[in-house]
Amino acid sequence: MAFYKIITGAALAVALAAPALAQDNPSVAARQGQFKLYGHNLSVVGGMAQGRMEYDAAMAQTAADNLFHLTRHDQSRLWPEGTDSSSLIETRAKAEIWENLDDFTAKFVALQEASVALQAAAGNGLDALRPAVGALGQSCGACHEDYREES
Template sequence: MKPRLFIGASLICTVFSLPALAQENPEIQQRQGQFNLFVHNFALLGGMAQGRVDYDAELAQTAADNLFHVTRHNQSRLWPEGTDAESVEGTRALPAIWENLDDFMVKFAGLQDAAEGAQAVAGDGLDALRPAVGALGAACQACHQTYRAEAG
């Protein structure tokens, strides 16, 4: 199969196989996509910080740059009311987000700050990277404790 035809066929299959939830609430799919990109890059930095992945300054810097940019995506359209775990299936976002949106946004700003801190030091070696990865993890956890339901 030619590459363009394969890509086109793959896209068509993907579009027609989307669950009803995503079609009814694209915001959920889009915000989950944003966080999947975040996790993809954070996992690499975390692996380096924990010694499970060999440190590579260029790769670390690229991942940190990606995190910075992913956290700068405008959030305003990703969190409409009625897209919480008690209202629809397919999300772990708790209604507490909309009950205390100001605090939620403060916590997201903390994630942005941690991503900026990681970007500033990621290419400077493991001794600089490790505390930055710790700050990223703490920023994630601060929000998850209050605003994300347990898996399951």
């Protein structure tokens, strides 16, 4: 009986010490949903900019407008401390986000600014779209380089 209690206690301790699932945290689930929406809209303008999709001014404008509005969504409840990859399974957010919050915030502001430029360029032809998509991609990449775990 004592052996059973030891094994059960050890199993419980391991389970409690293991990172929780990201999907069980509403803030992380919402954050990941927002990133999926970024990706969905970026695939439209990125596909056009890279020649994988035919340029469609209305579709490009809609995707750019969506990205603009997504970057304006209040982020304050999406990034609570303790929702990093060392604390949760299924998230790639590095703990460095909370250690360098000013830099992380500045990179998000750069994304917002790039979304404004993309919104202004999207419906004005492929020659206007390409550099704006490139700038938006660079702002995404700058944040990912420092604050997202490799997949």
